[in-house]
Amino acid sequence: MSLRSRGRPAQDLPDLPTRQAPPAWARRQLIDGIRFRVRTGVPWRDVPVEYGSWDRV
Template sequence: MACDGHRVARGDLAEVRRVGAGCAVPDGQEARPSTGWSRRQPVGGMRFRVRTGIPWRDVPAQYDGPWIRVYDLFRRWQSDSIWRILRASQT
């Protein structure tokens, strides 16, 4: 079990691995207001989709509800260059 009460599946992000990704917000961007939900589940859904190659509409609801929520976050991060920043921080 994760600290927020959700079951952590094999391959989902662990607390330790999320810490490094948590500070990859570009300078000058405002923090979005808290919505009361963790991004762990949608990021897990993105990883699941990339790992399995399934269509976005087939992402299981266990990853924070409707597939469109996971897809929207993925596209928002893509347009904000978050993925490029994360890849650069990995090297």
Template sequence: MGRGDLTNGQWARLEPLLPAGKKPGRPQTWTRRQLIDGIRWRTRAGAPWRDVPERYGPWDRAYDLFRRWQRDGTWKQIFVQLQAEADAKGLITWDVSVDSTIARAHQHAPGARKKGPSRRSLLAASTPSPTTTAWGARGAG
């Protein structure tokens, strides 16, 4: 078992929340626990999928499980269930604090303060008059 792998207690808590397998028959070569540990290793390390250590199974099997559960909402369902149970036990504090000194608009946001001359006045000043060209001659053409 690796340093960041699920403990037996964590696995016992997580296993009932996982969807039931649909395919009867031959047992899987790689257990779900190994594949989930591989997914957790990859997200924790930030490494490419192909770098998932072999002890977690083939990288493409871990990736396939991750994407399948991401698409069908399994990860979100597990998260919501664990969050609801933790909230019911009083393990989550829902204090929210917003400090307006850090909620600033970007300099190009609508209503941002302008410094110096306006953009229109700069464009008007840089546009040549219709009677002159870039070479200073009138109506050359």
């Protein structure tokens, strides 16, 4: 079987939905929260809310 007779694999696959829910927090906020936690050494629960929920940072 030659490559031409096989067809393109992308044509045989169904289209997958690409819709996703928008993130609850901006990525920048989460990165800043992680940096704040590492810089100050505070426990995760003490990270300010402005950086996102403590269980999401």
